[in-house]
Amino acid sequence: MFALGTIINTVAIALAGLLGSWFGHLLKERHQSGLTVASGIAVLFLGISGSLEGLLAVAHGNLTGRNSMLLVISLALGTLIGELLHIEGWFERLGIWLREKSGNSKDTHFIDAFLTASLTVCIGAMAIIGSIQDGLTGDYRLLAIKSILDFIIILIMTSSLGKGAGFSAVPVFLFQGSLTVLARLIEPLMTE
Incomplete structure (x- = not known):
């Protein structure tokens, strides 16, 4: 199924937003802290392994660096x-629109929760x-892992910041969906 990774990720975020709104008060602060640390460690290890794969190589028994300039230029650009x-x-305007359309216009924390959550789940490798993998090859495993995190x-975030965090499913769907469609469109031009 096309864009399955984005669909899984969007549903996971929306479901977490609902559950956080309904049952978030049951999640004690120490549980929130422990889950946050565990998620952070998982992201750290995934990020390090992905970075090292592209930045370091073993050549003739020696560890060599590669693509480090590409990393710096990519971050700067x-x-x-x-x-x-x-x-x-754009994120802020989308948050304001969602707050109004969802009947949460009186929720003073909605925009902050939405922005914090959206930037957290949209920005990243x-x-x-x-x-891109989902669009080019149909491999959605990385997005499935991201969905769990x-x-x-x-x-x-929903239990601590408010309902706005759950609405971060919308920009995730738009952002990841756009990248997946774009990758599918350029796939015929790619070489193996």
Whole structure:
């Protein structure tokens, strides 16, 4: 099924938002803290392993670096493009629109919860690489792993920050879905 990873991730976030809204008060602060640390460690190890795979290689028994300039340039360009396009402003306008349309116009924490959660689950290599893999090859495993992590993170954020965190499913669907469609469109141009 096309874009299955994005669909799984979107449903996981929406479900976590609902469960966090309904049962978040049962999640004690120490449980939230423990789950946050466990999720952070998982993301750290996944990030390190992914980075090392692209940055380090063993050649003739020696550890050598590669693609480090690409990493620096990519980070700088990504930051510059994000600032020029004022992506955070788009997120904020979407949050305001969602707050009004969802009947939460009196919720003063909605926008902060939405922005914090959206930026947490949209920005990162797992979202980008996972969506591209899903579009090019149909391999949604990375997005399935991300879905589990996002479920935990959004459950905690919804219980501590409010309902707005659960609505981060919308930008995840739009962002990851767009990347998946774009990857599918350029797939015929890719070489193996």
